[in-house]
Amino acid sequence: MKKFFSVILILTVLFVSAFSSIAASSQYEIEVNLSQDKLLPGSEVEIFGKVKENGNGYSNTPVTIVIEREEDKSKVFVKELMTDSNGDFRTVFKLNEDIAYGKYDIYISSVGIVKIVHFTVEKNKPTSELVLELDKTKYYSGDTVKISGVAYKEGAIVSYTPVIIKIFYDDQIKFVKELMTDSEGKFSVEYKTMPEQATGVYKVQAEALGITKSIQITIEEKPADKNEITLRVDKDKYYLGEKVKIDGIVYQNNAVKPDTPVVIKVLYSGQVKFEKELMTDSEGKFSVEYKTMPEQATGVYKVQAEALGITVEKTFNIAKKPSTGGGGGGGGGSSSSGASKNKGKEVKETEQGKLTIEKDKNGNILATFEMDSRKLMKQLEKDNQNKLIINATSGKDADRVVINMDSEIVAEIGKKGKVIEIDIDQVKVEIEPEALHLEENSKISFDVRKLKKEEANQYLKELNVRYLPVSNIFDFKLVQIKGEKETKLVFKKPLIITINYNKDKVKNYKKLGVYYLNESTKTWEYVGGLPSQNGTITFKAGHFSKYTVMEYNKVFADVDIPWANEAVEVLTARHIIDGVDDEHYAPYANITRAQFAKLLVYALDLEKGENEVTFTDVKGDVWYKDSVETAASLGIVKGYNGCFNPNGEITREQMATMIVRAMKYLNPDADYSSQLSFMDKEEISNWAKEAVGIAYNKGIVNGVGENKFAPKDTANRAQAAVMIYRLLEVLNRM
Template identity: 30%
Template sequence: MKPAFTKKTAQVTVLALMLSIMLPVLAFAATGFSNLTFQNNSLNATVSSTTYLDSNVGDAVYVNVYGNSGALLSVTPAVYSNTYSSSQGWSYQIPSLSVNGYEGPLTVTTTVYKAGVVDPSESATTTVSYTSNNNGGSTGGGGGGGGGGTISGATMSVPSDGSIDAYMLQNALTSNNEVVLNLSGDLALIPAKALTSFTNDTTKTLRITNSKGTYILPISVLNLSDLATALGTTVDELIIKVSISAPSADDVASITSAATALGATEIATPVDFNLVGLAPDSKTQTIDLGSNYVSRILPLTKAADSTRSTGVVFDTTTKKLSFVPSLINTADTGSTATIKRNSNSIYTAIELNKNFPDSQGHWAQGYIELLANKLVVDGVTDTTFEPERNITRAEFAALVVRSLGLEQAAGSSSFNDVASGDWFAGVVGAATKAKIIDGYEDSTFRPNQPIKREELAAMVVRALNYAGAKPTVTSERQNELLAKYTDANKIVWAQQEVATAIEAGIIDGITDNTIAPTNQATRAQSAAMLKRLLTKANFIN
C-alpha cells in the first residue's frame, strides 16, 4: 500500500505543480477583443479585456490602430468600465476612433502599463479588413503579441481642457518620430515626464494643431531640468503648456490698422502662439528656445504669391508688424504660411506690392522689391530706394537682425559709441547677443561708418551660423575659392568669412576675377546678399 500511496501522492504533487505553473498564465492571460466593428468609414470599437488580473490596472490600457505599412494611425486610452467577469476579466471600452479614408487591413493592438512600464504579456493584436466603401465589418477574439512594423505617425485627440495622459504620449513617442496632438480647444498641457526619454533625440517632434494653426515642437529644444528648476518643481510635476489661440479684439484691431498703414492686405487670421513651462502652483516660465527656429503654420485666407507675401509678427508694445522668416505654400488643401522663429508672439500674414521708381531696370530690382514686400528693407522715402547709396554698419546690422526675426535687445551696450537712446541701440544689442557683430579693439562699433564688403560678408556668414545654415569650408577649400580673385590678398581679416560667403552663394565678385573686399557696400549689394542669406537658410521661398 505504501508504494501505491506514495505514487499517488507524487502524482498529485506533480499535478499541483503543473497547476501552479499554469495558474499564473491563466491569471495573466493576454488581452482580447469583442464587438470590434468598422462602419461608415470610421472605426467604432468596443474592446473588452479578457485578462485575468488580480486587480484592475485603472486607466493604463491603450488601444493602437496600425495601417498595413505599420504606420500608427490612432492611439486612445481604453476607459475602465468597472465591470468584471470570470470569463472575460476586467472590461474596458474605447471611444470612436477615426481612421477616415484609409483602405486596407487594419491592425488593432492593446498596450497595458504597469507601474508606468509597458507589460508585453498583457497585450493582444487582431487584424480586420477595411475599405472606404464598406458599411461594416467585424472581428472578434485576438491573441497575444504586440503591433509590429515601422511607425511613421500617430495622432492623439486632446480634450478642450488640454489634458494629456503621460503614458499614452510616451507610448506614442516610443514608436513614432512625430506625434500629432489634435486640440479640441486652444491648449495642450504636455506632461514633461512623458518627454524625458526623447530630449536628446532630434527626430522626435510634437505637431500640436487646431483650426487656428499648428505648432511644430521638436522635443530636443526643451531643457526640462533647467525649466523645472526655474519653476521650483520637478520634471515629473512639470507641464509644457502650448497654446494656439485668438488674440484679443484690441490686438486684432491694431493689426488691421498696422497693415493698412503699410499699404498691405491681411491674408491670414492672426494667431497667438505661446509656449511656457507650468508648475503645479500655476507659476509659469517662458521657454527659451535659444537659436532654435521652431515652425508654426498659419492657414491663409487666399492663394498667395510668395514674392509679395510674408508672415509677420505683431509687437504688442509698438503696435507694429515686422518680417518673420516664413515660407508661403500653396496646395490643393489651401495656402499656408510656415513661420520660423525662436520666440513666441502673435503672428499673421500680409500681402504687399512695393516698388521704387529709382530701382526700375537696376540689376538688383528683383531683390529690392522682394525684400521690400517682405518688410526686410525700407526705402529712403516711400518712392525712392537709392540702390547705389552706401550703407552704414548700423544700418546693415539692423537689416540682418530683421532678417533673422530677432527681438531687439534693450539695455546698455558693450560699445562706448552706442548710447541707449540711439535708434540702432536695440539692433546692435540683438546682433551682439547673437554673435553676428563685434567691434574694434578700442571697444567701438563705429555705427555710422560705411560698411566694407568683407565686413558685410562676415555679418552674413555669422547670421547663417546663427540660423544653422553655415556651410563648412576647409582651409584647402578656402584657398581654392579665393584663388580665383586677383585682389583676394586685400582681404584684411575676413578670409575665412569671405570664402564661406562665396561657398554659400551669398557673395560673388565685382568682376569675374575681383572680389573688392575693401570697397564700401551699397544698398543694392546689401539687398542681394540678404536675399541669398534668407534663401540659403530656407527662411523665404
C-alpha cells in the same frame, strides 16, 4: 619740442639707412590710405596701411608716422607703431580746433622706405542748417510726439543724409532713432510716450551735418479715464448643479471698451471658488458660465468683475434642489435631464483620450480633447521620436479647439527630453515642457480659436492696402487650471508654431510674414517666420495673442534695378530694411559699418554671445551699440586698436568678411572653399581674401564688371540688400 622732433627725424633717417643693407635680399613696399584728405578743425583723419615683404604682410615691424605743415615745416604729430600679424598698421590724428589752415604732409617710414601722402585743412566750414519741428510742445502720457524737419547745406536741401533723433529726460537718453532725409531733404519720426513714464520736461534733439538742434517738450499725466463695468447674473437664486450665467459690458469715457482684459471671480465666505480671465469682444461685452457642483456649500455667493483698475460685485444664492417626490418621478426627471445634456453633442473615444464636439447658439463648432494620461504614457514609452505628437484634428472644421491634459504627464514628457507637438487642422504647435512653470495636480488647457470672417474684418479693416491677409486669424491661449482657479501660463522660451496659409492668394511667398495683434495699440506687429512654398509658415511665439499671415507688397519709387528689385522688396516685406521715407529707399546711398552690422544682426536674429567685446568709439546709448557689440561677441566684426569706426562707410571687402564670419558662426560645418579669379585680387587686403573667395563661391558677392571686385570701393544700400538676401538663401532662410 622742436629739438625732440629733430631727434625723431634723425633716428628715422638712421633707421632707413641701416635697413637698406638688409633690404637688398627682399622686396618691400608700403601701402598707405587716409580716411579723408579734406578736413576741418576739430575733425580727425584715420591713417592706415600695410607693410609688405615680397608681396606678403610684414608683421611686427616698426612704423614711424610724422605729420608736418607744408608751409613752415612745423610738426604737429609723431607716432611710432608696430605692424600687426598681417602687416597692417593704423592710427588716428585728431585735429585741434585752432590748427592752422593749409596743406599737411604725412611721412610714413618703415623697412627703409619713406612714403608721403597729404591732406588739407580747409578754412571755412560749409554753411549748413537744420530745421527741427514738433506738432506741439505739451503732451499727455500715452500721446505720440511727431518730430519732423529739413536739412540744408549752402542754401540747398540735402537729400539722403543721416539724421539722429534723441530724446532726453533728466540728462538720460530715452529714445534714439537714426533716419535718412528723403529726396526733399525732409525727415520725420514718431515717439510714442508710455502711460507709465515719468512726467516733466524732455528735450528732443536732432543731429545732422555737424549741427545739433533741440526743442523742449512737457509730458504731463493724462487725466484719469472714466471707467465703468456693468455686471449681471441671469438670476438671484440657483440650485446645486445649475449654471450661473455671468455677463457684462466695459465702458471707458462713456464708450464701450473692446479687447479689454476682465477677471471674473466667484467667492464664498471670502474664499475664491472660481476665477476666469476673459477679453471683451468688439462691443465691449464679456460673458462666462460658472457651473455649481452638487456637493458644494449652499448660501450667499459673491461674483466680482475686475477691469481697468476697478471692481464691481453682485451676489446670488445657492440652495439645495427641492425633492420631487417618488422614485418613479425622480427617475423620469433624471432621464429627461440626461437627454437634454447630450443633445447636440458628439462624444467619442480616441487613441489618446476623449473628443467632444458641440455647437454653441451661434453655430460655432467647439472640439474639446481630454487627454488620457495613461494612453499618453503608453505612447511615450513606445515612441522613439524626439517628440510626442497629439492628434487634435477633429475632422469637423472646428471654429475652436481645446486640448486639456494633466500637468503630471506634461512633466513626464519633459523628463524624457521630448517636446509636445499638437497637430490641429490648420495649426501645429511645439511646446517644450520645461518652458512651462506648472503646479502639481493641475491641468494645462491649450485653446485655439479661429475667428469668423465678420470678427476678423473688425481687426483688419484699418490695414494699409499693401498688406494682404492670406490666412485665418488664430487666437491662442494657454492656461493652467487648478480646482476652480484658472491662470494664464507664461512660457520661459518661445514656442514653435506652424500656420497654414492660402497659396492661391499669394503672389510671392517670400514676402510672407506672421503678425500679431497688439491689444494696446490695436495694430498688427511683425513677428517673422520662415515661409514654405507648400502653404505653411513657421515662427517663434514669445507670447500668445491673435496671429495671422500677411503678404506685404511695398515697392519704392526709386528702386528699378533688375539685380536688386527682388532683394529690396523681400527684405522690406520681412521688415529687415526700411526706406529713407515711405516712398524712397535711396539705393545708391552708401552704408556705414554700424548700419551694416545692425542689418546683419537683425536679418539673422542673432543674440549676444558670452564673449564680451567693447569699443572705445561705441559708447553710451547710440542706436547701433547693441548690434555692434552683439556682432563683436560672436566674432562677426572686429575693430582695430580698440576702435570700430562705426560711422566709416563700409567697403565691399569688409562687407564680404562680415557675411562670411556670420555664416561660419551659424553653420560651422559647411564647405567654405575659397577661390579668387578677379583681375584685381591683389588689391584685396590679406585679411579679406579668403572671405571674398568664399562669398564669391557661395554666390553672395559678384564682381563689378571686367572681372574686377573693387574691394576698397564703398558699398551702397542696394548692394547691401542683395548680399543679405543671398546670405539668407544660402542659409535656407528664404
